Amino acid sequence: MADMTGWDVAILAVAAYVAVISLVRLMRARRDALVAQVRGELMAQRQRKARDASPRVRGDQSGRGGRTDGR
Numbered sequence: 014m015a016d017m018t019g020w021d022v023a024i025l026a027v028a029a030y031v032a033v034i035s036l037v038r039l040m041r042a043r044r045d046a047l048v049a050q051v052r053g054e055l056m057a058q059r060q061r062k063a064r065d066a067s068p069r070v071r072g073d074q075s076g077r078g079g080r081t082d083g084r
Contacts, residue, residue, distance in 0.1 A: 017025075
């Protein structure tokens with residue numbers, strides 16, 4: 014390392030910069046993909062929860078608990 018010229022140091026610095034920038038971009042893309050996945054799962058869970066809760070509430074309020082023809 015002691016016998017490196019100015020050009021060697023510059024090339025090493027550029028290579029390190031490109032490596033770090035590439036890694037950061039990959040990490041951001043992975044983070045964005047994970048965030049999208051978790052948001053999708055949360056939305057699906059909220060929809061399931063709302064769908065599961067709705068019929069019980071509507072059924073209790075609508076009076077459709079049984080037959081209406083008197084049998």
